[in-house]
Amino acid sequence: MKRICILACIAIAGLSSCKKFLDTKPTDFYTTENYYKTETQLQQALNGVYGDLMRPELYAQVMGFNFVSTTDEVMSNRTADGDARGLRYNYDASLVYVGNIWRYSYVGINNINTLLDNIDKPAMDEGRRNIIKGQALFLRGFLYFILTSNYGDVPLVLHTPAINEVNIPPVKQADVYAQVEKDMKEAEVLLKDYTVAQTSFNDVVTLTAVQAMLARVYLYWAGYPQNNTARYQDVITYTDKVINSGLHALNPDYRQIFINLARDQYDVRENIWELGSLGAAAGVVNKSGNDIGNFVGIQSTLTALDSTSYNSAAWVWVTRKLFDSYEVDPGSTATPNKSSLDIRRDWNCANYIYSGTSPRTKAARPNPWQMCAGKFRREYVSQAIRNTNGAGGTYNINWPVIRYSDVLLMRAEAENYVNGPANAYTYINQVRKRGYGLLNGNVVKSITMTNQGGGYTKVPAVTITGGGGSGATGTAIVTGGKVTGIYLNSPGALTAGSYYTSSPVVVIGTFWTPGISYTEGMQITNGNVLYTVTMAGTSTNTPPTHTSGASSAEITGAAFTYAGPAASATATITVGNEADLTPGLNKETFQLAIRDERMRELCFEAVRKADLIRWGNFVTDMQNFAVWATSNGAGVTSTGNPNGLQGLRNVSARHVLLPKPTYELNLNRLLVQNEGW
Structure with missing residues (x-):
């Protein structure tokens, strides 16, 4: 009995000890009470939100692929597996990808709310606190912008919810836009001195990123379904802030923008805000790769037998x-x-x-x-x-969330709406000049055949030299043994000192081979046309220099005569204003030109569907395009894309918005499903 009493006392003592332990704040895991105590912890919490934006459920795959891959600029080529991913407008509220945009946007918002609830805890420099707070507010506004532009009316949660806060009513889209505006404007004030000039990288939010994104928010707000056209003036205000900052400019080579994104090389002037992946800068969590360039990319297989290979499904x-x-x-x-x-x-x-x-x-x-x-x-x-x-x-291709060319095109569209096209030409023509390679000088415009030659059974090389520039390349088109045309692969290198001031010389075929000693009377086949070497001096094994592209082309050290006709061509270069949009358009025709220019410039950057929706005719436009596509060969199996065409034909009014996810409707009884779902 005494032994039992002792055991009982030990047990009681143990319970007392447990109670004391439970009253002590945990030290081996984090809670909101024992975290957010230092600047480092605030920054780490912010970094986590940036990292989550590049999840597969958001920008590492879904946002740039799943629900934006069948419009008038691009179409899915998939059948059953395309339906499973939502590519062909054949999905419902239960599809996991529909739910993931909602789920992970709110995960990010919840993490930001917790960060903002604890932002004042640490003792730290107030300037640094403002930078973290400003970025957090912007990201919350950005995530709500994603939610409302995809789902319409959504719950607005601005604090860390209690465990019993399950049924939260949605608010009207206009009120969501108002909150996005409020968060981003507050962020603009807090980040007033935080620019790419200070950071030298752009995968965190800086002042002009806030201003550029606010312009996009206002542009969407001005269009369907809100049609708050007063917001076009706000678009002008905020695009002007970015333009007049002097911090951004167009990269003269359109192609280089996307090469830089693949190489993780920052272009802070063109790319105002990008989402980083592997090899990220300060403020971004490293990720394990993404699907950018995979489903929307050039088909290829990765193989150890080819060091230049890569993997891309091209769906x-x-x-x-x-x-x-x-x-x-x-x-x-x-x-x-x-x-x-x-x-x-x-x-x-x-x-x-x-x-x-x-x-x-x-x-x-x-x-x-x-x-x-x-x-x-x-x-x-x-x-x-x-x-x-x-x-x-x-793969670590970064995602360009918003580029300077988009700012210029938004400025042109808003200017045209408010004041007409007169001053809007300034902005669209900058984008067009860059598209044509004419931003800083002239390039090769055209190559015209002057003699198609004959006897060609292989494609001869084409060299373009002189004219004060460099980098122009072309490919000969051989038909029936003749060179019937030159396909201009590149108009020239688009860097300072590489532009053309006069027409360069075009030579079809290679007139010499390094390491060969040319001698009098030597027979040479060039593009399967026989040439006879006539020496103008002693023999040479050094690369001769072209001085003419004529049929009896003279080169240093030797002159070539030939048996049979040789192909020849001439080049012309551009003049600086050739890319400009047709002058004298009225307001309506200028708006149509803007729509086409946005497609040419921003294709595959996940803005086309949203553009078509805000312009108010998404369903009609897709139906009309399906008719046009049918009459222009899209339905032909061997040369068209019948699977993509079927996706177009599936478009109906309900596809203006995504459905609210089934799982969320089951949890939150105050949610109302979008019309048509």
């Missing part, structure tokens, strides 16, 4: 409407597609794929309906990251 193809929207050189004789005056076309609409594995083979894709979306090119990602020894590899 979407461009549309002929997008391809045809880029201006072509009317004098081009290249076939089957004329050369484009706009360098954006051949970058965005890739006319080839890679097939095979040992080694890969580059195969032509001349039909626009089956061209891959070429903007995000995984071949530029570091080979070490691509991991050629692995089955899938990893």
